[in-house]
Amino acid sequence: MFYERPRFLAGGDKAFFIEFGNAITPELSRRVRRLLLAVQNVRVPGVIETVPTYRSLLIHYDPLEISPTELRDRLETLEQNAEDSELPRPTVTEVPTVYGNEYGPDLEFVAKHNGLSPEEVVRIHTGTAYLIYMLGFIPGFAYLGGMSSRIATPRLGTPRSRIPGGSVGIAGNQTGIYPAESPGGWQLIGRTPIELFHPHKEPPALLQTGNHVIFVRITPQEFTRIKEEVQQGTYRMKETPVARKGESGNI
Amino acid sequence: MEIFEVIQPGPLTTVQDLGRYGYQQYGVPVSGAMDNYALRVANLLVGNNEGEAGLEITLLGPQLRLLEDTVVAITGADLSPMLNNNPLPMWAAVMVGCGATISFHWPKKGCRSYLAVAGGIDIPKVMGSSSTYVKSHIGGVEGRPLRAGDCLKSGKARPGILERKLAPQYVPEYRDQSEVRVILGPQDDYFTEKGIRDFLHSEYTISTEADRVGYRLQGPRIEHKGGADIISDGIPLGAVQVPGDGLPIVLMADRQTTGGYAKIATVITVDVPKLAQAKPGDKVRFLQTTEEKAHQALRECEQTIYALEHCIQQNH
Numbered sequence: 001m002f003y004e005r006p007r008f009l010a011g012g013d014k015a016f017f018i019e020f021g022n023a024i025t026p027e028l029s030r031r032v033r034r035l036l037l038a039v040q041n042v043r044v045p046g047v048i049e050t051v052p053t054y055r056s057l058l059i060h061y062d063p064l065e066i067s068p069t070e071l072r073d074r075l076e077t078l079e080q081n082a083e084d085s086e087l088p089r090p091t092v093t094e095v096p097t098v099y100g101n102e103y104g105p106d107l108e109f110v111a112k113h114n115g116l117s118p119e120e121v122v123r124i125h126t127g128t129a130y131l132i133y134m135l136g137f138i139p140g141f142a143y144l145g146g147m148s149s150r151i152a153t154p155r156l157g158t159p160r161s162r163i164p165g166g167s168v169g170i171a172g173n174q175t176g177i178y179p180a181e182s183p184g185g186w187q188l189i190g191r192t193p194i195e196l197f198h199p200h201k202e203p204p205a206l207l208q209t210g211n212h213v214i215f216v217r218i219t220p221q222e223f224t225r226i227k228e229e230v231q232q233g234t235y236r237m238k239e240t241p242v243a244r245k246g247e248s249g250n251i
Numbered sequence: 252m253e254i255f256e257v258i259q260p261g262p263l264t265t266v267q268d269l270g271r272y273g274y275q276q277y278g279v280p281v282s283g284a285m286d287n288y289a290l291r292v293a294n295l296l297v298g299n300n301e302g303e304a305g306l307e308i309t310l311l312g313p314q315l316r317l318l319e320d321t322v323v324a325i326t327g328a329d330l331s332p333m334l335n336n337n338p339l340p341m342w343a344a345v346m347v348g349c350g351a352t353i354s355f356h357w358p359k360k361g362c363r364s365y366l367a368v369a370g371g372i373d374i375p376k377v378m379g380s381s382s383t384y385v386k387s388h389i390g391g392v393e394g395r396p397l398r399a400g401d402c403l404k405s406g407k408a409r410p411g412i413l414e415r416k417l418a419p420q421y422v423p424e425y426r427d428q429s430e431v432r433v434i435l436g437p438q439d440d441y442f443t444e445k446g447i448r449d450f451l452h453s454e455y456t457i458s459t460e461a462d463r464v465g466y467r468l469q470g471p472r473i474e475h476k477g478g479a480d481i482i483s484d485g486i487p488l489g490a491v492q493v494p495g496d497g498l499p500i501v502l503m504a505d506r507q508t509t510g511g512y513a514k515i516a517t518v519i520t521v522d523v524p525k526l527a528q529a530k531p532g533d534k535v536r537f538l539q540t541t542e543e544k545a546h547q548a549l550r551e552c553e554q555t556i557y558a559l560e561h562c563i564q565q566n567h
Binding site for chain 2: 009010011012013014015016017019022023024048049050051052053054055056058060063064068134135136137138139140141143180197199200203204205209
């Protein structure tokens with residue numbers, strides 16, 4: 001899963017990738033995060049921006065401020081020292097979701113495709129805490145890992161031209177939430193009233209790489225109430241630290 | 252201070268600065284001027300810091316009415332700018348009076364023109380930048396292109412800005428056949444030797460699917476060793492991704508922050524403006540270069556900008 005040594009890959013003259021392996025696993029993701037946090041803590045001169053993804057970290061830098069050789073040396077040292085560093089304790093964010101009907105028009109299809117009842121799909125979907133591997137695709141969109149293969153369903157043959165913001169969907173082995181209205185081909189099983197992206201908040205994205213998400217079933221009435229609270233700015237997100245090994249809880 | 256009223260917006264006129272950095276980790280694209288050399292020079296000519304917000308004008312220009320006396324500079328593509336009924340000199344700081352009209356007649360050379368105004372366009376910043384990202388309605392004027400009836404404000408101009416012209420050796424020439432230099436990677440090992448040879452030794456045509464997100468090219472198909480899919484990773488400016496059909500896509504200012512197609516190479520920073528000024532139908536060739544040579548070219552470009560900034564300040 002891990003390369004023997006991290007690979008430095010060229011990303012033009014102002015960026016490079018540090019790639020740790022070629023798989024999607026929580027261990028690789030933690031390795032990426034360790035280096036990300038080390039780079040952020042040390043404030044390496046010349047580093048403009050860092051983009052963590054499944055198995056690599058993209059570093060944007062200014063070659064007029066630091067030479068690529070020097071930067072690579074510094075990153076290698078940081079990487080070696082970070083190998084055993086402790087990551088901040090991740091949190092689990094609850095995403096209240098109404099399943100089925102107009103909120104999740106494809107729930108029936110996902111159930112039929114997998115030989116399950118819609119109830120069982122919901123139970124499986126709400127029964128796991130998903131790791132946030134990275135953000136991308138559109139602002140605030142989280143790539144979540146850990147969905148049960150029992151509810152995996154291929155994308156729609158013809159994508160929808162408009163999917164409402166907050167839609168919760170399944171595409172192959174992945175589940176995700178559309179932060180804003182967008183076209184898309186995911187099978188929609190539900191919708192959340194919470195806001196995943198707000199350009200005027202700091203940070204603008206609700207979900208952060210390395211944390212977890214759990215879907216919690218709500219009723220359409222609760223959906224309306226939470227939506228109003230979100231609009232008024234009075235809704236409090238439910239976030240709890242992940243239990244450590246040996247403590248109760250099953251993440 | 253209100254400085255322009257938009258009479259006609261043109262098909263795609265947006266407010267852009269040098270981009271939004273630090274938010275790609277949240278999935279927010281960088282955006283910013285496609286041709287950042289042209290915007291930086293326009294700003295310097297009117298006495299601004301190089302990174303102030305200006306207008307990016309695409310192919311067909313807007314019509315703007317001046318609401319105050321000010322100084323403007325238009326750089327980048329030659330879209331036949333006019334001040335009232337007279338040609339407006341490009342790559343120059345020009346005094347314009349209240350009530351005058353700036354318009355654009357037809358595109359002559361290049362694709363994107365930049366208009367800077369003394370004091371810069373004053374617009375609230377979103378995530379540290381004034382750049383417009385239309386797809387997610389972020390930045391600029393309500394996150395959208397300009398519309399008729401919009402009024403734009405300018406910031407405080409530096410006093411004593413003079414009319415002046417950029418020395419001709421600093422004005423780039425836009426051709427409909429350009430050569431851009433690339434550094435191979437990050438996934439050049441996903442392609443066969445033939446694939447890489449075809450990429451580096453063929454002429455590609457910019458298709459009609461070419462916008463601020465990226466340019467889809469037509470030409471010889473680039474052969475992958477196996478599949479085109481990778482585990483999604485980050486995307487630098489100018490990355491050339493090659494999906495399963497073998498036709499390359501160069502990713503530009505509004506590119507997604509992550510993607511799942513193998514990237515054969517990345518266009519070097521100083522050559523991105525050449526692509527920014529290329530239009531559908533124009534031809535492009537990719538030449539391989541090294542990191543060292545790319546950095547040398549970058550240093551030379553930055554020295555030019557530094558020299559411009561310095562000589563403009565001395566004129567005051």
